[in-house]
């Protein structure tokens with residue numbers, strides 16, 4: 001067991017089945033809010049006077065227990081304290097308050113290059129890293145080839161790591177971490193650095209670890225990754241644990257915190273969108289996740305405040321996160337409603353969606369109401385998910401924008 005308290009005592013013991021391997025209680029960590037080193041005695045004195053007011057708490061009273069065999073995701077907005085918590089749990093930072101107990105061998109893959117000596121070669125760093133993890137030299141000799149194979153570094157293993165790219169760093173770090181037979185694997189968001197093929201390989205190895213009943217703690221902003229890999233997820237905000245529970249609920253809380261959940265609407269003088277929802281056509285229950293190929297009903301309630309002088313056009317579009325341009329439209333691109341059918345009052349409209357485009361992950365569904373090509377009102381539902389395999393797009397139902405041209409889809413597999 002590794003115990004970190006103000007002064008940090010270390011005593012290794014082998015973990016037992018089902019026990020708590022990570023036990024953090026009341027952990028707080030503060031930093032000075034200035035980062036520049038003082039260059040003169042005077043500056044140091046001035047800073048000392050300021051220092052009490054200039055500290056901020058990156059972690060505040062954090063409790064976290066992780067059991068053997070659990071895969072726990074750590075998520076939260078930028079600067080919420082995720083990396084700091086991993087560093088405290090890995091023993092790299094000492095908490096100012098609280099206690100941390102960690103049982104078993106911990107392999108942590110934290111910020112890029114942490115744990116590597118730039119002047120040493122990859123080979124020398126493998127031995128150094130393994131030694132720091134308590135692996136005897138003969139065992140590292142035995143593992144060495146597998147580590148280099150996994151890292152795909154080939155001859156670069158004998159170059160000083162200061163010449164490595166960020167992807168090479170991550171590959172070597174991950175290769176060491178997964179070969180030293182840790183009880184606990186702690187991974188920061190470094191996986192996002194490697195290329196897609198290497199990420200897949202790392203995820204496959206993480207799944208292997210899960211099958212072996214190992215304990216994994218990792219930081220991710222990727223909702224899909226948290227939901228598919230984790231048994232539990234913890235949401236941090238301003239250094240505090242805001243939620244600790246099932247991954248899906250944690251992601252919902254995160255989306256809420258980031259303001260990307262629910263329905264956002266823009267009202268115009270002419271119209272107001274009162275309700276906008278996607279529901280299961282047979283049960284009427286709201287849908288959050290769409291299986292590719294499944295049907296859904298999009299419904300909206302619009303209050304017309306002033307009768308339009310020209311016909312109104314309704315447009316439904318699908319956006320990927322952070323992409324302002326729609327990646328798919330529900331066709332016909334505009335559903336046109338004659339002005340006479342939209343007198344002042346409340347109206348309900350709905351559309352059937354036969355198949356969703358194959359774009360796994362999160363997306364938003366937007367609705368725009370235009371009159372004379374002017375946007376009159378809009379609504380957006382964020383945090384929806386599409387999952388499933390390949391999809392056939394049915395002409396006249398969904399079409400995909402492919403750059404400038406709109407691809408009119410014939411029934412064919414798009415994947």
Ligand SMILES: Nc1ncnc2c1ncn2[C@@H]1O[C@H](COP(=O)(O)OP(=O)(O)OP(=O)(O)O)[C@@H](O)[C@H]1O
Pocket residue numbers: 031032035058076077078079080081082083084085
């Ligand atoms: N060594 C340090 N000295 C001073 N402040 C620090 C230090 N390390 C982290 N911080 C600050 O502590 C806060 C929490 O940082 P941390 O890196 O843990 O957040 P995070 O949730 O991992 O963020 P991100 O998602 O952006 O990686 C931030 O405000 C950060 O600027």
